[in-house]
Amino acid sequence: MTKKSLTQPLSLDELQSLGHSLLQSSALTELALIGTCLALAWLVVARLKRGMGQQLGPLSVLFGRRVVDGLLFPLVALGLAWGASHLLPLLGVPSAVFRVAIPLLISLTLIRLTVRVLTASLPDSSLLRPAARTMSWLAWGGSVLWVLGLMPRLLDELDDIGLHVGGHQVSLLDLFQGGFTALIVLVLALWISSVVEARLMRSDRLDRSLQKMATNATRAILLFVGLLVALSAAGIDLTALGVLGGALGVGIGFGLQKLAANYVSGFVILAERSLRIGDMVKVDGFEGRVTDIKTRYTLVRSLAGRESIVPNEMLITQRVENASLQDSNVYLSTVVLVANDTDLEALVPAILGAVLKVARVLPDPGPGVQLSNFAADGLELTIGFWIGDPHNGAGGVRSDVNFALLRLFNELGVEIPYPQRVVRQLT
16 A cells, blocks of 8 residues: 555545455554554543542543543544554554544544533533434544545535525535534533533632623633634634624514513623522512522522522512522511410520520521410410521421420420300300
8 A cells, every 4th residue: 555644535446455454464463553552542541530530520521421431532542543553654564454443533532522512511401312323423424434435525526516695606515514613613612611610610719690600601702702713614704794693683672682681681680699599589479499590591499399480581670589688597486375374584585495496596696585465365475586598498497496385385384275265145
């Protein structure tokens, strides 16, 4: 075989020569070198992963869940195979197996990059599996066509098929190259944004709301820049986007104003910090804890487990009760009835001591007892207390306080009067 770059496609004669070389004994030497490259790549990646410890997370793009299913393994193997292929001429060994192995490693690297980035950035997307399968078929099919020497012919055919877009002539090859470039650029933008998001979410200097705002803004900026780079690489004149921007502005002004208002409201909420992740809120009659603030809506989870999807515009334009905006402490109370002849001067300190022993009741501000009413059947006492974890619910701590009061009254012999009715019979 004549000396030729391993990334160049083969002609028909070179393909026949390649098949003949694969049957020679020298192919075993190449297979041994490729196996050595794969083993060294596995050792290097495993050592690096062990050195990083638990900092990578379960969905690391570079290392994956295991050593061989991340991006770094085929990338290191590709580099080692590339270097080993340049040693073959010095050893007098033809590069037949490497001519097949290197395109396959390039395809595997592209597949790992796309699948791992999409898995880390969009783990709950229903399009993840179809996108991964499509990328796998395209990458493997492209590598096979490249090795067989059919890729240049296919590209020439695509270049001959032209389409008129406005006043420009665009071939299918331009569209294919532009789409491929856009895919790679957007995948890299998603990867960078996921790395930035992971670092911001681990920061202790920012609360979760500011972290969420920073990650949303970073992802939007990177995707926008990536889209512009992809369009420019595809040969699309970016000045034409001015017309598209004007049409988009008209669309937002008429049909998309609600959607745009929700997106803008989401950034306003995160910037003003009027609502934060973890706050206990009540909006439109629904009460619960803010679990996430998206760019379009906010998730509120009730203590019963139900989740409400609240549009961000509603949180801006309507009245929202926030129980933990300035102070996370929440006041609760319970009412109990005691007999009219009860010695309240001695009972009130005992009640305060019993309430303070309840686990979730705060000592500062402490509980209080009020004689709230002279009821028909006895004296009505209102016992108020504060808790610092409203997200854990109010029913449990109120029940604990009531049990503590019941035990105290039984110990002290304090009577809880029943309703009394006097029936008079007229004769």
